[in-house]
Amino acid sequence: MTWKAKLYLFVIYLVGLSIAFYAFSKLDKNILLIVILWVIIATPFEIKPIQVSTDWHYTLSFAIHLSLLIIYGSWIAITVAAFVTSIADLLGKKGPVKLIFNVSQFSITLYLTGTVYNLFKNRDIPFLLPDDLLAFICASLIYVVINTLLVAVIVALTSNRSVFYLLKRDARMVVMFFLSLVPISMLMVILYKEHHPLTMLLIIPPLAFTHTSFRNYASLKIETRKTLEILADFVDCRDRYTAEHSKRVAQYANLISEEMNLSDSDKELIELAGRVHDLGKITISDSILLKSGKLTGEEKKIVQSHPEVAYKILRPLQMYKRGSIIIRDHHERCDGKGYPRGLKDKSIHIGAKIIAVADAYDAMTSDRPYRKAMTKEEAIAELEANSGTQFDPGVVKAFINILKKRD
Ligand SMILES: [Fe+2]
Known part of the structure; x- marks a missing residue:
């Protein structure tokens, strides 16, 4: 105290x-x-x-x-x-x-x-x-x-x-x-x-x-919030490589929002969205979600539908009304090559940009069936290499500052 x-x-x-x-x-x-x-x-x-x-x-x-x-x-x-x-x-x-x-x-x-x-x-x-x-x-x-x-x-x-x-x-x-x-x-x-x-x-x-x-x-x-978070945890647990992923993404997103001096209300909104950002994967079958080989075109389409699915689940709930847009757009890219809508830089909510960076970093630093986890330095280099194209440069800078402070 x-x-x-x-x-x-x-x-x-x-x-x-x-x-x-x-x-x-x-x-x-x-x-x-x-x-x-x-x-x-x-x-x-x-x-x-x-x-x-x-x-x-x-x-x-x-x-x-x-x-x-x-x-x-x-x-x-x-x-x-x-x-x-x-x-x-x-x-x-x-x-x-x-x-x-x-x-x-x-x-x-x-x-x-x-x-x-x-x-x-x-x-x-x-x-x-x-x-x-x-x-x-x-x-x-x-x-x-x-x-x-x-x-x-x-x-x-x-x-x-x-x-x-x-x-x-x-x-x-x-x-x-x-x-x-x-x-x-x-x-x-x-x-x-x-x-x-x-x-x-x-x-x-x-x-x-x-x-x-x-x-x-x-x-x-x-209880609604808890239920949705439990469902999000179930999605993470279906794949042993992604257990606790949503919790970590929410924590990273909160740290980045803090570093970027966002308002308390935005900080809470982004953390709430980060906690359930992959909820839409609930409709993807194990044969696709856990597939270790290359996805077919059709399978890729199904995986890429998860932000829209989460949006449809969360949008009607008052508590997630604003957050659902962040979740829908968390795979958009600044250069417009993301999905599901191909939005460009200024049309993407800062919360979606933050979750995109937190999500990518956590994925890179976790083991996957097809590769070992990257080191922190390798993941930072990857974020820097994609800053301005995939990721928002301000968000990347803020996150690298946080990671370096942790050394
Ligand atoms: Fe996602």
């Missing part, structure tokens, strides 16, 4: 835990039962978070936190959040660093949310609509912004990506997630204020349904 990440954690721990302990000290014993009840209700949601992407987990705590804050005030909401998070993280064996960070960030988020809510709230009356609608909306916004920012900063600091990129990448899902919870939270407050306090518990079943729907949607995306 970098010193910046350590400093950030230290500040969040210091501020967050101070708020949490102060909230705990202000706790009225008469309200202890309510705290225990909400800890019991909220903990199951926190134990099974919704994985929005590889970096983001969300839970439905937002709806519960906000309702408790409006009904009982910030200190009770912070105390419930601290207990729920601690129990869930202990059961999930997340370790002390994550546990203390989660407790701290919820404490800071709720404290600031409470401050903003009280700033806009009509103090003469208890929560009343429509008078306090503005206060409710402002409080919701502050919660979402602070909560997301506090987490985004630590993810960015520990994964070498920018906060802006992380927020932009998952903005749609995050906004959709929180928007669906604002009315639920408001309904809980209305039921509490205008009916019997226990009627707000009626919201728990729809909340659980929302939770399950989001979990299913999020896991479907992740």
